[in-house]
Amino acid sequence: MEFWTGAMGITKMRLMPGSLADGYDVFVEDAKAAEALGFDAYGAPEHHFTYDAFLPFPLQALAAAAAVTSKIRLVTGAMLTTLYDPVAAAEHAATLDVLSGGRVIMGLGMGYRPMEFDGIGTAKRTRGARLVESMEIIKLATSQDAFSFHGRHYDYEEVSLQPTPVQRPVQIWFCGGTSELAARRAGKAGLPYWLANAPFDRTEQIVREYRRVGAESGWPPDQLRVAAFKDVFIGNTMAEAEGLRKMMIDMFYAEHILGYGYLVDEHGEHVYDASEDHPMYQQFIDSLFCGTAEMVIEELKRYEDLGVDAVFLPSPQRELLASQVLPEFH
Amino acid sequence: MRVGLSWTPKPDADAKSAWATIISEATTADAVGLDSVCVHESRTAPNGCPSPSVMLTFLSRRTRTVQLIGTRLLEAVNPARLAEEVGVLDTFARGRAGLGFASASSQGAPSGRLHETIDFVTAAWATDELRYRGGFIRFPTHTPDDAPAGVSTPEPGDSYVPQWERGPVMPDFLAITPKPLAARPPVFVEIADRDTLEWAARQGISPLVKAHTPTEEAVASLQRYREIAAAAGRRRGEVEVALERHIAMGGDGDDTTVGGSSTELIDLLRDLGATAGVSHLIWNRRGPSDGDLFQFAREVQLMLQA
Secondary structure: OEEEEEOOOOOOOOOOOOOHHHHHHHHHHHHHHHHHHOOOEEEEOOOOOOOOOOOOOHHHHHHHHHOOOOOOEEEEEEEEHHHOOHHHHHHHHHHHHHHHOOOEEEEEEOOOOHHHHHHHOOOOOOHHHHHHHHHHHHHHHHHOOOEEEEOOOOEEEEEOOOOOOOOOOOEEEEEEEOOHHHHHHHHHHOOOEEEOOOOHHHHHHHHHHHHHHHHHOOOOHHHOOEEEEOOEEEOOOHHHHHHHHHHHHHHHHHHHOOOOOOOEOOOOOEOOOOOOOOHHHHHHHHOOEEEOHHHHHHHHHHHHHOOOOEEEOOOOOHHHHHHHHHHHOO | OEEEEEEOOOOOOOHHHHHHHHHHHHHHHHHHOOOEEEEEEOOOOOOOEOOHHHHHHHHHOOOOOOEEEEEEOOOOOOHHHHHHHHHHHHHHOOOOEEEEEOOOHHHOOOHHHHHHHHHHHHHHHHOOEEEEEOOOOEEOOOOOOOOOOEEEOOOOOOOOOOHHHOOOOOOOOEEOOOOOOOOOOOEEEEOOOHHHHHHHHHHOOEEEEOOOOOHHHHHHHHHHHHHHHHHOOOOHHHOOOEEEEEEEEOOOOEOOEEEEOHHHHHHHHHHHHHHHOOOEEEEEEOOHHHOOHHHHHHHOHHHHOO
8 A cells, every 4th residue: 555645735824824935845845754754655735716825736836846856756636627728737747747757646636616616717517527528638648649539528639748748648546535426437437536534434335336336337456546535643642643633623624624615415515604513524523533553553454455555644743654654564 | 137048949859858958957047146047838849848837846946046937828828827826936936936928929819818817917916805807807707797897806894704604605806825925026028019019018017029039120129118118107127128049159149149259248248238128138048059057157147237
């Protein structure tokens, strides 16, 4: 199992005032540190128009990381593909792939915040179908000398990427959150699937559904790869770990998860006005794993046994993970 | 006179080797005290760069002082994204980002779209929440037809509601974030089109003449720019006047190349400063035979300043 890490977001945190430029420096230094600690990939996410100046262009930030690293893979998690022209997205990725010597992994998501679609100028309503078409286009653009594509939403005739990336194609993952619908879409298309934070039982349910649909669609098992985003908080005691989780919730998640429609209720509707005791929010909080190093190892072994190929651990406790957890897997 | 470097894609080199040269020369330029590196957006050669923001952000961590200028094409530019990209680059580069635009006619685009893009991007950097209604740009997309033309901002008097407490409303105004560290990153526009030349001169946008324009024509365009700017009440120090040239150290000049010994180069370049007001020379590199950067820095660059 591969271990990926990276930034939750590069922002000006409201409860911890500081310089955004210093935060960008920390992002780059963390990439160097993650490489030295033995992580396999380092990642960056994407959001737009936020009060905290959230990073809007992960491939651009990863270019800064590429300049000071040599081995670690550079992963977008998630790049909001439906806010890009797919060929332009492939061009950005090819540029970074050449600069980094073939180290790009594209984690591609569909986005969910209405203001982002309105600001960039694409339709939220068609995002699911456009994500699947975009992924097909990116795959074609980064693997073929020239390609044509005629879909419902995108139409290209004899397009060539200049320059071509080092990887042919660039590795892409379908970031589908914790949605079974998205997992089925990815399985049907034979695309590697990357889950968001979820309790293990829910993760297992989605992975089995993804593999079932993928197998039924004729894709070989080794193509149906799975990654999981997993917050872990490590303490010497459970109380210490829970204290760290609470700090992360207060600093980041309480605003970003509760306020922008990330949570989806049982009817498929985005929840904007959830209180902290909303069942969906409680389920989300429960998916952020707390424990001692031994408990974290045990939890991650369950993911390994499930056949998860990579876990993205955004934890600021990277040194602890590297010294106490990663050796159990390498 | 400030001095920077730029590169033209070559038909016969792959990106890996051509970009290794760019990275090497950019870091040398930084080390010897040149002032800028300029990456032109291109998707017509295997070693062209379709994503200047990605390449310049890479270079931001290999250099310390040079200004990092991307000249962009309109075809693949989303104005909101472009404003963000320069904000991100400027933050990574601690205030060293610059932005340029190729002429509209060279891209088969209307001049109005180019002018609106510059108007929107510069306003977005200087404003918090805004909307924009133009002939080519609507930001956010649902901005109504009866919104004021150009930039508008929220009316005074509304109580502030934190963004994460607003619910699923579609805001009428959005802020581009992150903002550049510099209050006004330099913006250049190629003045090959007459209407853009006149618009840029009146608006106080820095002119750029690219390497393919013959020197005689470049001088005439820059003189015309100065006349219109002066008539519009613009001060000379408001803008940088950028001229991209090939340079042949110890070689012969031609209609787009400034060539000669170091002494001759000093005289020729100072003449361009005197006759056309050139304040930023961009050396478009064709290869190592153009001349050694260390030698140029030692024998020419300082003599252009005093």
